[in-house]
Structure formats: C-alpha cells, structure tokens
Amino acid sequence: MKQIYYEKxxxxxxxxxxxxxxxxxxxxxxxxxxxxxxxxxxxxYYWLAFSWDNxxxxxxxxxxxxxxxxxxEGEYKEYQGENLENLHLVTQEYNEVEKPKxxxxxxxxxxxxxxxxxxxxMSSDNERVNYTIQVCxxxxxxxxxxxxxxxxxxxxxxxxxxxxxxxxxxGDNLQECLEYFKVTIEDFYAKSGVESQYSLxxxxxxxxxxxxxxxxxxxxxxxxxxxxxxxxxxxxxxxxDN
Ligand SMILES: [Zn+2]
Numbered sequence: 001m002k003q004i005y006y007e008k009x010x011x012x013x014x015x016x017x018x019x020x021x022x023x024x025x026x027x028x029x030x031x032x033x034x035x036x037x038x039x040x041x042x043x044x045y046y047w048l049a050f051s052w053d054n055x056x057x058x059x060x061x062x063x064x065x066x067x068x069x070x071x072x073e074g075e076y077k078e079y080q081g082e083n084l085e086n087l088h089l090v091t092q093e094y095n096e097v098e099k100p101k102x103x104x105x106x107x108x109x110x111x112x113x114x115x116x117x118x119x120x121x122m123s124s125d126n127e128r129v130n131y132t133i134q135v136c137x138x139x140x141x142x143x144x145x146x147x148x149x150x151x152x153x154x155x156x157x158x159x160x161x162x163x164x165x166x167x168x169x170x171g172d173n174l175q176e177c178l179e180y181f182k183v184t185i186e187d188f189y190a191k192s193g194v195e196s197q198y199s200l201x202x203x204x205x206x207x208x209x210x211x212x213x214x215x216x217x218x219x220x221x222x223x224x225x226x227x228x229x230x231x232x233x234x235x236x237x238x239x240x241d242n
Contacts, residue, residue, distance in 0.1 A: 028069075032068045039071055051087045073098075
C-alpha cells in the first residue's frame with residue numbers, strides 16, 4: 001500500500017521512509033465518546049478495520065490529528081452483515097451514500113482546488129478540501145516551513161540564473177541564455193509529480209507561474225523582464241502538464 005502513495009503520507013505528502021508511519025483508517029474503526037470540538041467522532045466502522053481501501057499510509061502527526069474524525073453529509077451506512085472478506089473495495093459505494101467531508105486521496109482529485117498564499121499556507125474554494133486541511137492540520141508549522149524552503153530555494157536559484165543571463169545576453173542569443181535555467185526548471189518540474197514529497201506546492205507554482213512570480217521578490221531590477229525570461233524558460237523546459 002505504501003507503494004501506491006510513493007512512501008508518502010497520504011495527507012501531508014511527508015516521506016515515510018525514515019518514519020514507518022502508521023496505518024490510518026479512512027473510516028474510523030472506533031468512535032470517540034467524548035464530544036469533539038472541530039469534527040464528528042461518533043461514527044465507527046469496526047467491520048472495515050481490515051478493509052484494504054479503508055487503509056491509508058499516514059505520518060504520525062496526520063494520523064494523530066485526524067484521529068476518529070469522520071463527518072458525513074449523507075446517511076450513516078451501518079454494517080449489514082456482509083461477509084468481511086467482501087469489504088475490501090467499498091469506499092466509493094459507501095461514499096455515495098454517506099458523502100463524507102474528508103477527502104480520500106486515492107479517489108478524490110483535489111490538486112486543482114488547492115491554493116497557497118504568500119505564507120505557504122494552503123486553502124481551497126472547496127469545502128471538502130478545507131475540511132481535510134483543518135482536520136489533518138495541513139498548515140502546521142513544520143509543513144509550512146518545508147514548503148517555504150522549497151519556494152526560497154527555487155527563487156534563489158532563479159536569481160542566480162538571472163545574473164548569469166544578464167552577463168551574457170546581448171539581445172540576439174535568448175535561446176542560448178535560457179539554457180542557464182534548464183537544470184533548475186527540469187528538476188522543479190520533475191518534483192511536481194505525485195511521487196515527490198510536497199509536490200502540491202510545486203504543481204501550484206508551475207500552474208500559476210506568472211501570478212507567483214509577480215507576488216515574490218525576484219531580486220532583479222527589471223521585474224517584468226525577469227518574469228518574461230523565466231516564463232520563456234518554463235515553456236522551453238517544462239515538457240507537458242502532469
Ligand atoms: Zn502526514
């Protein structure tokens with residue numbers, strides 16, 4: 001199962017290689033009797049404790065935060081006496097009836113609903129995405145710090161390439177000068193794929209490049225020109241959308 005998620009936590013995308021992580025039950029196997037502040041913890045699905053598609057690899061922090069939270073907008077699906085061996089692929093069927101607020105990373109496409117602000121915090125215009133962000137605490141400090149590092153490293157590499165570009169560009173050799181950006185952009189592009197840790201922020205930047213560049217300090221006098229150059233380099237070295 002860890003392979004499907006590329007050894008990453010299904011919720012926060014942190015690598016699980018050195019942290020064996022935990023197995024998270026999408027639908028909780030136990031209920032919490034105490035009233036929870038931010039989510040509903042009253043439903044239990046003990047019969048899905050070993051159902052394959054109810055299990056997700058998660059880091060300790062996400063697992064701990066999510067705990068037994070499972071809010072639904074539809075109707076609670078009770079155990080109908082099904083044979084336990086036939087309960088391995090029921091998530092989608094259950095979801096249609098229960099309409100859970102928590103995303104199931106394997107079945108729900110949500111990347112295009114995530115935006116990052118200047119503090120590298122994620123949010124969404126989609127209620128289920130926001131519920132998942134809140135319940136798993138996906139804007140906790142260590143995650144925001146990791147995203148910030150990706151962004152600052154990327155900008156400082158671009159700055160360095162712009163300086164090299166400046167020294168050599170004579171108005172006629174654009175193509176040749178864009179080569180300075182090649183390795184950085186190809187690497188950034190490669191890591192925006194699902195197999196990489198924290199791919200979502202890279203994907204977001206890639207898909208909103210101009211807006212992103214306009215919002216950050218690039219450290220180049222003619223910012224408009226710098227943005228044009230970087231965008232040209234992206235067009236040149238980003239092969240296709242992934
Ligand atoms: Zn996690």
